[in-house]
Amino acid sequence: MLLAVDGLSKRFGGLRAVNEVGFRLDRGEILGLIGPNGSGKSTLMSLVMGIHRPDAGTIRFDGADIAGWPPNRVAEAGISMVSQHSRPLLQQTVLQNVQLALLPNRLLNLRLAPGIAAAARAALERVGLGDVADRLPSELPFAGLRRLELAKSLARQPTLLLLDEPFAGLSAGEVREFSALIRTFRTPERAIILVDHNVKGVRALVDRVIAMSAGSKIADDLPDHVLADETVRAVYLGGGGEVVPRPAPARREEAILRADRVSVSYGKATALREVSLAVPRGGVAAVVGLNGAGKTSLFNAICGLVPAKGGISYRGASLAGREASRIARDGVVLCPEKRELFGDMSVAENLRLGGSHLRAGELRERMDFVETLFPRLAERRGQFARTLSGGEQQQLALGRALMMKPAVLLIDEPTLGLAPIILDVISEAIEALRDTGTISLLIAEQNLTFALRHADEIHLLENGEITWNGPADRFAAEAGARVL
Ligand SMILES: Nc1ncnc2c1ncn2[C@@H]1O[C@H](COP(=O)(O)OP(=O)(O)OP(=O)(O)O)[C@@H](O)[C@H]1O
Ligand SMILES: [Mg+2]
CATH class of the missing domain: 3.40.50.300 (P-loop containing nucleotide triphosphate hydrolases)
Incomplete structure (x- = not known):
């Protein structure tokens, strides 16, 4: 068992953003996390990453209870998170962005750490950005920026990788590419947790799905079972899905x-x-x-x-x-x-x-x-x-x-x-x-x-x-x- 979460809770004022959530994750597993907007998915990931302090509960990772640890210590323990937003440093090259992500402290001089350049380059190669390492982030297309975020996390060689909406804003083809790429991140040692609203993308990639609603876990099972679950359908999936193109209008409006x-x-x-x-x-x-x-x-x-x-x-x-x-x-x-x-x-x-x-x-x-x-x-x-x-x-x-x-x-x-x-x-x-x-x-x-x-x-x-x-x-x- 790599990760064991029990009774994890976080309130914001009167709102229970995460409410007594517990789950298990094994090494080598890819877990999907789905749920309506505001159901607590990102908050749950932030609690694991140490960005928020839990009000209650334990997070056992690789043997230690990391609940309440600050993010840098959680990162050193082997967890890395790719957030919902790309925020590259615009004055630095793509390569430097990855190098900086590898430094425990940004004030350190890059030249002090010779292994870092090589590790950063290797991570960029892994995500397909090897050719643009010396460009500025502003020259990358949207999907390239998302790849850069993946490289920053991957370079740290985490044992647990948290991905918050990696498919957001990508076209169907790009989702397939990212999906294949993320699958290569799985190793027998490393587990991945993935949050996304692209249900097709999630289903194709994960071994198991947890569904949340209003801060609580409502399902935890094989993807097909969770997606067929009545409550999950009611609170998250709704009725849609089929492509029903709109018929051409009867008359042309001006x-x-x-x-x-x-x-x-x-x-x-x-x-x-x-x-x-x-x-x-x-x-x-x-x-x-x-x-x-x-x-x-x-x-x-x-x-x-x-x-x-x-x-x-x-x-x-x-x-x-x-x-x-x-x-x-x-x-x-x-x-x-x-x-x-x-x-x-x-x-x-x-x-x-x-x-x-x-x-x-x-x-x-x-x-x-x-x-x-x-x-x-x-x-x-x-x-x-x-x-x-x-x-x-x-x-x-x-x-x-x-x-x-x-x-x-x-x-x-x-x-x-x-x-x-x-x-x-x-x-x-x-x-x-x-x-x-x-x-x-x-x-x-x-x-x-x-x-x-x-x-x-x-x-x-x-x-x-x-x-x-x-x-x-x-x-x-x-x-x-x-x-x-
Ligand atoms: N710092 C905060 N102060 C107050 N409320 C917060 C804070 N952070 C999050 N919330 C609230 O907690 C709830 C859970 O937010 P969270 O970001 O975890 O949702 P989510 O499941 O990731 O949703 P989405 O799919 O829309 O990204 C939301 O209703 C949000 O408004
Ligand atoms: Mg979110």
Whole structure:
């Protein structure tokens, strides 16, 4: 037995984030940890890693009770965690980032430890970043940054590797690659715990699954048994899953927003080449494509956040030269992929900021609307945004964007980090919004199931160019092979 957790509990104020959880883990095992947003998965991992101190319980690792040890001591004992967020040091090369992760103390001079460079290089080779070791992290695509985080953990040669949402934001193909890569991390000595909302990805990789709900363990069994469990289905999986593409609309709505041969360059690099698309009034358009295809550049261009060539028009008028803040006030609102919440402000303050242009009555009404859509935000009104779980932060980002009363809402990766059951909630919300006829949506999605379910029109973006577009129900047959 490598890890034995018993009666582990952690409260935040009145909230029992982790409630008397116990489980076992053997060497060589890969364990999946699933559960709704805010059910305590990340907190449980943080307790094991020593980032939070437990209020009660024991964590026996390799013979010692490590509960309450500080993170550096836990790390020395052989546990390493890859967090939900990539935070590389931007001034340091990829290699230096790994080297620094290997130092017990960042103030030590790198030259004092000759073995470190070799260990760091080896870890980069393992994750497929050997060729870009001397580049800066900013030059890596999203999946490359995630690989860098894996290398930082792996370089320490942990006996227990904790992975928090390694698949988040990756395309289906990248998930398969990461899955294969993570499988190679397993050794007879090393165990892995994996948290992710990509149920397919988790199921393909793990030997056993633990499900949590509201801080408690509700199932602990073989993956197929846990995923078939009625309670797990009810609290986590919900009903969805099948790809049901939306049929083409009976008649074409006029466009409320139109991009006409929009190009974006950063220095010499072209991120977007002559992209044209339209968002139908009261409808949903989706841009799908791999990471780095240019989705975020397109959204930023539309919202006036990066300079672009070509034409962008909204309600028939050109947006050229209009300032970003003005574009937002006029009703074209971006919900950014990075969420950009104010971490040291409460949930309610973040929402109120979104609605700062509204009159008091309207503000209240809008708050009610958002809190009905996402009841969790109502429960967490007073909590600092930075302490929300990953999925709760995503709900807050969406909520704040909706507070701005958008006529056109651009959502960059709406489903990132959300539990399947919340996807159902968001799906219903999108259809409810569509029914009001007062909002039009442009979404950028990796999650094709979700995009196909809602979009009247799909645009496939590859290397900065639209390579296919058409109704959702033709996508699978005509373009699906390229991205599914
Ligand atoms: N420092 C804190 N202060 C107050 N509440 C907190 C704090 N940290 C976490 N929480 C709350 O504890 C609950 C559990 O959070 P946790 O991050 O463990 O969830 P999770 O299962 O990882 O969810 P997700 O799938 O969304 O990432 C959440 O409701 C969160 O808001
Ligand atoms: Mg989490």
